[in-house]
Each structure stands twice: as structure tokens, then as C-alpha cells.
Amino acid sequence: MRGTSADLIADYRDYLAVERRLGVATIEVYLAEAGRFLEYLEQHALSVESTGSPQIAVYLISRSSASNISVRTQARNISALRSFHRFLIDSEIRQDNPVDLVDRPRLPLTIPASVSYDAVEQLLRVIDRSDALGIRDVAMYELIYSCGLRVSEVCSLQLSDYREGQRSVRVIGKGNKERLVPVGDYAILAMRDYLDHSRPILLGNHVHEKSLFIGRRGQPLTRALVWKRFKSYCALAGIDAKVHTLRHSFATHLLRGGADLRSVQELLGHSDIRTTQIYTHADTEDLLQSYRKFHPDGEPEKK
Numbered sequence: 001m002r003g004t005s006a007d008l009i010a011d012y013r014d015y016l017a018v019e020r021r022l023g024v025a026t027i028e029v030y031l032a033e034a035g036r037f038l039e040y041l042e043q044h045a046l047s048v049e050s051t052g053s054p055q056i057a058v059y060l061i062s063r064s065s066a067s068n069i070s071v072r073t074q075a076r077n078i079s080a081l082r083s084f085h086r087f088l089i090d091s092e093i094r095q096d097n098p099v100d101l102v103d104r105p106r107l108p109l110t111i112p113a114s115v116s117y118d119a120v121e122q123l124l125r126v127i128d129r130s131d132a133l134g135i136r137d138v139a140m141y142e143l144i145y146s147c148g149l150r151v152s153e154v155c156s157l158q159l160s161d162y163r164e165g166q167r168s169v170r171v172i173g174k175g176n177k178e179r180l181v182p183v184g185d186y187a188i189l190a191m192r193d194y195l196d197h198s199r200p201i202l203l204g205n206h207v208h209e210k211s212l213f214i215g216r217r218g219q220p221l222t223r224a225l226v227w228k229r230f231k232s233y234c235a236l237a238g239i240d241a242k243v244h245t246l247r248h249s250f251a252t253h254l255l256r257g258g259a260d261l262r263s264v265q266e267l268l269g270h271s272d273i274r275t276t277q278i279y280t281h282a283d284t285e286d287l288l289q290s291y292r293k294f295h296p297d298g299e300p301e302k303k
Contacts, residue, residue, distance in 0.1 A: 005038040008048070015087045021175040033080035036063070049094050053101035056081065060102065071105045078104050114249040115241050120145055126236040132198040133216060137229055139187070139194035140213050140221075141246060143169065146187035148250035148268050150174075151223045151243050157212040164188060173269035181267055251279045 012034055016027045040059050041048055060081075064074055082099040089097060115123075124141060128134040144154055153171050161170040167188060168180050183191070203209060206218030213221050230243045247268070254264050265276040 012087050023174050030080045033077050034084045053098040074105050114252040123237045132201040135194050135198035139190040142187040142190040145246040146184040147181040148247045155221050158210050179269050
């Protein structure tokens, strides 16, 4: 092996951040798995240059048995090792990727939860718009739903990212990928109210703060605060949802309205269209539930 394990991990970190442009959380997961794999190789006198798919399969089985990990975690570990060996190829440490020959466990299809358009309206109606925080929250959740934003994305938005004249918002998503997303009419009006009447009050003496959404002390919002306030509004509205449900609803409502899958992929910032395709299953499930509920032959009568 070229260099020490520590050297290899350090180079791999740079590769993930610079070449792959992955997020911090994903990088840490991949580095941890690569570190465990290298430790396993050392313990069993195996070489990173020549270890084949059979030995890697044995390693993965031992990981699964020792930690009793879920199928989803097993699949993630395989992805992490595949990425690590891709790095080894790019670094000319080896010429093949043995992980490509390792079977990936079949994951159960998880259909994203969404809510109806009426439920989104109901949720926004319960927010008290008589104070600066309420006006901010309406604008923030309108923007999340209008643009299909992740919570991390809305928290990192800067003033310059929102462009009312162009009716769009510039978003930096996972892997530092940039996308320009259109903003709808309701969100435009809510944002105008926030920027004109709420943000100046919240800003106070922090006149140099450039974050788009700020708290009562003029500081950038945290994801935890956005989640907490959303949960309280859901309780008031009697709706079972999470902030991310607004993003799921955005995608589901677009597809239901006739938007093509590629456009929704671009708006959501998905690198792989297979991720976006999950929302077509969500729409199919909604249709199935309606059929079962309203069609005479949908559900057999209980005797």
C-alpha cells in the first residue's frame, strides 16, 4: 500500500471534498467506513492494492453480523467502499473496482410522505402574522414549498440569492451544486412582506448580516429552530408532517399537475433521476388509495 493508512485517508478526504464535491456529513460517513476497511485489511494481512471481491464480501458480512446493521446501512457501506475503490483507481493505486462485483442488498421502496395543497394552505393559515417572527415563518415555509428546498438550503440562503425581479432564488445544494429555481406568486408576496416589514425589525443592530432568514437577534437560523417551529404549527393545524414534507409535496404536486420528470429533477437538484422517480410511486399510491376508498370494487365488504 502506498503510504500509511492515515495518508490514504487524508488524500481520500480531499478527493471526496474537491473531486466528488460531497457534503460534510457524507464525507464523514465514507471516511469512517474506509478507515474500518483499512483496519480490517491490516488485521488480516491483506493489501489494498490486491484485495478482491470475495474478501470484501467477507468483510461486509462480518460488519453486518458484528453490528447487526440494517439493510439500508449495508447498502450505504457498499456505496462507501465502491467510492473508496474508485478513488484508488483515480490515484493509480489499483486498476479495478472489486466492489462492483459485490451484490447490493435490495432496499424496500420508501415512498416520500406528502400532504395535499389544502393541507399546506391550512398549515400556513395557523401562523400568526401579527409579529415579525410569524411574517418570517410564512415567507420561509412558502419559499420551501414553492421551490422544493431542503431545510439546510433555506438556512444557508443569502440576501443576494433571492432575486424578486427575476422571480427566482439561487440555491446551493448537496455537493455545492448550484441551481436557479423559479419562485411562485404566493411566495413572492410573502417574501416581499418579510423583507419590507419583518426582516428590518429582526435585524436590529446586525446591519451587516447577509443571511436571508434571520432570528429575533439578527442571527442566521438553525435547522433545529426551523424544525421546531414547523412542528408547533403542524400541531396547531392538526397535520402530521415534517418540514421536508413540503419538499416532497412540491415534487408530488408538480408531477400530478403534468410536469415532466426531468424538470422536477432539475428543480429538486437531484443528481440521479432515479431519486426523482420515487415521487411517481407516491402519486401512484395516492391513486390506489383513492380507488380503494371510492370504487365499489376497491375493497371487499367486511363480513
